[in-house]
Amino acid sequence: MIKIYHNNRCSKSRCGLEILEESGKEFEVVKYLDNTLNKEELTDIIKLLGISPIDLVRKNEAIWKTNFKNKNLSDAQVITAMVENPKLIERPIIINGNKAVIGRPPELILNII
Template sequence: MITIYHNSRCSKSRQGLELLKDANVDFEVVTYLENIPTEKELNEIISKLGINPIDLVRTNEAIWKEQYKGKTLSDSDIVTAMVKYPKLIERPIVINENKAIIGRPPEKILDII
């Protein structure tokens, strides 16, 4: 089953959702601002993405700039920040079994479905 971590207020996330609908594949939607991933879940997502935690952070968000920018943070600190402030999580994230992709641009989602 394909999973999309979705934020309905994000145009790229909405476009990613539409791509999945148009592809006529089964998928589930996780509205991660309401259903916040745990640290364990985020670490699993990061592992599937094959990236470092900082690469999943929206570093242009005001929360990041005000509270974290310029500080020395461990990977664990970064994951904790994303759990505390899920708005920091880059979106959309699409997972298909053991593969995951950040849908920016949304067409990248087609690579794993």
């Protein structure tokens, strides 16, 4: 089943949700700010995306700028930062089987559904 890791306050995430709704396919909405991801889940998502952990970080968030910017962090430390501060996770993330994409721009979602 398709999953969208969603933040309703984010316009790109809302657009991603709309694309999934219009597709007519079944999907699950994961509100990752309410149901936070653990290290294993986040690591699995990063592997599916085929990116480095730092590429999933929202670097303009105040939390990042205040606590982590310009620090030489390991991948494990970046993952820990996102687990402890889920606002740092880029959104939306859509997973369909063994494929995943960050919906920025939202049209990228069409490539995996």
